[in-house]
Amino acid sequence: MDFKKTLGIQDLNSGAYAGEWLATSGPPLETRNPATGELLAVVTQATAAEYDQVVDRAAEAFERWREIPAPRRGDIVRRVGNAIREHKDVLGRLISLEMGKIIQEGWGEVQECIDICDFATGLSRQLYGLTMPSERPGHSMREQWHPLGSVGILTAFNFPMAVWAWNTALAWVCGDACIWKPSPKTPLCAIGLVNVVRPVLEEEGLGALASLVIGSNEEVAARMLDDERLPLISFTGSSQVGKHVAGRVAGRFGRTILECGGNNAIIVMEDADLDMLLPATLFGAVGTAGQRCTTTRRLLVQRGVFDEIKSRLVRAYDDIRIGDPTEEGTLCGPLIDQAAVETMQKAIADCQAEGGELLRGGERVRPEGCEEGNFVSPAILVARNDFKTVQQETFAPILYLIPFDTLDEAIALHNGVPQGLSSAIFTRDVRAAERFLSAVGSDCGIANVNIGTSGAEIGGAFGGEKETGGGRESGSDAWKAYMRRQTNTVNWSSELPLAQGIQFG
Secondary structure, three states, X not given: XXXXXXXXXXXXXXXXXXXXXXXXXXXXXXXXXXXXXXXXEEEEOOOHHHHHHHHHHHHHHHHHHOOOOHHHHHHHHHHHHHHHHHOHHHHHHHHHHHOOOOHHHHHHHHHHHHHHHHHHHHHOOOOOOEEEOOXXXXXXXXXXXXXXXXXXXXXXXXOOOHHHHHHHHHHHHHOOEEEEEOOOOOHHHHHHHHHHHHHHHHOOOOHHHEEEEOOXXXXXXXXXXXXXXXXXXXXXXXXXXXHHHHHXXXXXXXXXXXXXXXXXXXXXXXXXXXXXXXXXXXXXXXXXXXXXXXXXXXXXXXXXXXXXXXXXXHHHHHOOOEOOOOOOOOOEOOOOOHHHHHHHHHHHHHHHHOOOEEEEOOOEEOOOOOOOOOEEOOEEEEOOOOOHHHHOOOOOOEEEEEEEOOHHHHHHHHHOOOEEOEEEEEOOOHHHHHHHHOOOOOOOOEEEEOOOOOOOOOOOEEOOEEOOOOOOEEOOOHHHHHEEEEEEEEEOOOOOOOHHHOOOO
């Protein structure tokens, strides 16, 4: 399939869209296939002046969009979802080609975009506030929600479409415009997706609701953080950068949604169903080549089953098919770039220096036809939770095996890292499961029982605590972050009583 023709991608592409593709004049950005090193296309990045054009046009679109009734906005989002549905195959293949995740995961990511559009369509009729009794006679009180403005969305390479959709579908039904700065490692995924959705918006004269700006941190990202025209910044990336984002945006009293690092663990009790645990661990630790924020990075195993699980995992890892992610049957594609390979190998060496035991993996792999790709063998190490390397998030397929004796010890180990995104326990004991889910259990934003850490559904709020950032996206009441709350008191009497019974005058 000619993905360029189908998705309107050129060999040389503009880096800015705001109702139309703008003529950009910044430096060229090359994007390459991480499996082969092949040059896929070039994008001319946006300058600061071109960024300002995009923001101004998005603001104009917002002025019109916020006055459209929410159910009508939801209908337009429904049509956007249908456009994505019609292009699911080619968009999934583009993700696999440019980002490197296996084709099944590429299709799954596009399905997330579709699902969140369906969710947002229903949500458009449920943006409800509250009514409250007033203490004053002849008065009524209520709470309502209004559109916020233009939302700045900065996404990471590992989910080059879904995270934009999580934010945008909700922001749109809430009445906001969106300005998207994608990762410079996956610009074609952004261009291709915008080309799929923009005809629906352009038909309404509202193309700038899906504004896109591809540019450097200096010319674009830094300006977004400081731009008072963007009341909300949604950032996905490392905890280190997230801390910087939070400080900069808070300095102008802006809002943030932060989805940062994860150091996710599965607790394995002696009564766990090991036949369920194994595939959950493999997908969690090896899926997306370990480049998910919800990747399983630590396996905390009760000593009675530690040796059995260790041997089972080593055997299973030997059967993982590593290779071209666009070929069905491949289970592990490449890392995003050479720097990621070097980071992984350094983390393994550092863990060994601390006393960790490498059981298998970590070496470079050269699959046939992909000799220039960034392939590695997924690694397993026996380690301690207090190792410096274990405390850090390494964005690569490294799994640390850590033994424990009691559930309380396991929970302490589990919570004993700076990050707090996703977590899981495998057990048949309802008391252990409920303790893990209680206030003295997992300190993560996501806590699962008898499923892995990776693969969240869009219906629940997604996000975490501690250095993960505390933000929430996707389902539940995450929509409230994209709106401003207003409390109303209406006096329908002929008197003017004051609250708290105050007498004045």
